[in-house]
Amino acid sequence: MKILLISTCKEKLSEYEFVNPIIEIIKSFDYDLINYRNLDTFDFQRYEKIIICGTSLQDNDYLNYLLDFNKLKNHGKDILGICSGFQIICSIFSEEIIVQEQIGMVNVETQIQNPLASGNFQAYNMHNFSVGEVTSFSVLAKSENTIQMISHKKFNAFGVSFHPEVRNQEIITNFLLI
Amino acid sequence: MKLGILFSGGKDSYLAMHLASEDHEISCLLTMKSSNQDSWMFHTPAITWTNLQAESMGIPQIIQETEGIQDDELDDLFTLIKKAKEDFSIQGIVTGALASTYQSTRIQKICNKLNLWCFNPLWQLSQEKLLKKIQTHNISSIITGVAAEPFDESWLGKEIDSSTINELLLYSKKYRINPAGEGGEFESLVINAPMFSKKLEILSSIIHYSNFSGRLEIMEAELK
Numbered sequence: 001m002k003i004l005l006i007s008t009c010k011e012k013l014s015e016y017e018f019v020n021p022i023i024e025i026i027k028s029f030d031y032d033l034i035n036y037r038n039l040d041t042f043d044f045q046r047y048e049k050i051i052i053c054g055t056s057l058q059d060n061d062y063l064n065y066l067l068d069f070n071k072l073k074n075h076g077k078d079i080l081g082i083c084s085g086f087q088i089i090c091s092i093f094s095e096e097i098i099v100q101e102q103i104g105m106v107n108v109e110t111q112i113q114n115p116l117a118s119g120n121f122q123a124y125n126m127h128n129f130s131v132g133e134v135t136s137f138s139v140l141a142k143s144e145n146t147i148q149m150i151s152h153k154k155f156n157a158f159g160v161s162f163h164p165e166v167r168n169q170e171i172i173t174n175f176l177l178i
Numbered sequence: 179m180k181l182g183i184l185f186s187g188g189k190d191s192y193l194a195m196h197l198a199s200e201d202h203e204i205s206c207l208l209t210m211k212s213s214n215q216d217s218w219m220f221h222t223p224a225i226t227w228t229n230l231q232a233e234s235m236g237i238p239q240i241i242q243e244t245e246g247i248q249d250d251e252l253d254d255l256f257t258l259i260k261k262a263k264e265d266f267s268i269q270g271i272v273t274g275a276l277a278s279t280y281q282s283t284r285i286q287k288i289c290n291k292l293n294l295w296c297f298n299p300l301w302q303l304s305q306e307k308l309l310k311k312i313q314t315h316n317i318s319s320i321i322t323g324v325a326a327e328p329f330d331e332s333w334l335g336k337e338i339d340s341s342t343i344n345e346l347l348l349y350s351k352k353y354r355i356n357p358a359g360e361g362g363e364f365e366s367l368v369i370n371a372p373m374f375s376k377k378l379e380i381l382s383s384i385i386h387y388s389n390f391s392g393r394l395e396i397m398e399a400e401l402k
Contacts, residue, residue, distance in 0.1 A: 058296075
């Protein structure tokens with residue numbers, strides 16, 4: 001199985017925080033890492049799983065490259081978007097992004113049985129944006145006021161608004177096992 | 179990018195700064211000086227001597243005194259970071275946070291409020307890898323405080339070199355401590371490193387120790 005990790009970090013210094021912990025979880029698998037600024041001519045077809053990592057709260061540069069992510073819509077492979085990756089997945093499927101600051105641990109409640117997580121758990125959130133309501137996706141898990149996990153109704157595209165690499169590493173390994 | 183370093187003088191904040199300096203300009207060091215030894219956020223026995231480290235590196239330092247009372251110390255941290263933004267036009271803060279969501283959440287909130295980037299280059303790094311990085315980056319540090327079994331008073335002032343690291347790794351299995359001290363098992367002070375122009379030499383010190391808890395009180399030190 002070949003995995004593609006997409007960094008959404010403008011600054012290399014942010015990758016220590018948002019990419020390296022995910023590499024630590026998936027390092028026993030065959031993976032490649034690419035930055036979002038190099039996606040325009042990139043061929044996704046060689047990869048069975050794609051993980052889009054998060055980035056710093058002040059980093060919104062990836063929003064200038066959303067068109068390059070559109071190819072993922074027809075990729076047909078499994079995708080997991082984390083934080084900014086969650087917003088990217090929502091954006092390419094035309095969901096509305098809303099301003100919503102959330103920083104810190106929150107209680108998350110699973111809504112629908114799914115392959116990534118179950119029951120109630122705590123998760124580390126760090127984002128300035130989220131989604132209000134979704135139409136193309138099912139809500140898999142929620143916190144008090146926020147959608148925390150989604151999956152696309154037709155494709156194997158998942159999004160988590162929190163950072164599973166911090167306290168919920170099993171969500172990433174469960175994604176690899178789908 | 180111009181960055182300020184949340185600097186305690188220990189191995190973690192130095193390493194975080196070192197990694198940040200590879201691509202960015204280090205404009206200033208930000209140091210919280212807490213009078214509360216049990217502070218959840220800021221607790222470094224040898225904090226007074228960070229001024230000599232700053233001098234050795236030729237980096238300006240801003241010090242903020244705090245009583246270390248929970249929540250109030252966050253207001254003091256906000257004041258410190260705001261001052262660094264105003265005085266040095268920094269665009270971001272770097273911390274040596276590893277695993278504590280308590281600390282990182284609070285610092286991230288302050289930076290977000292001030293529209294500053296927050297970089298945590300050691301985030302989620304394993305204790306073993308951290309110790310390895312300390313070695314590969316040629317960071318010399320000593321232990322200035324202990325707060326766990328099996329550390330006796332001989333550990334106070336001990337340099338964290340390869341043999342000490344081997345001992346710490348053995349202790350981590352036997353006593354279930356974090357070998358790099360993430361759980362507050364010990365505190366460190368960098369005495370020499372690549373960004374230093376002169377080494378910090380401790381001329382006299384007093385050991386305070388009882389029942390697996392102690393600190394090295396440095397009385398006199400100089401740059402050589």
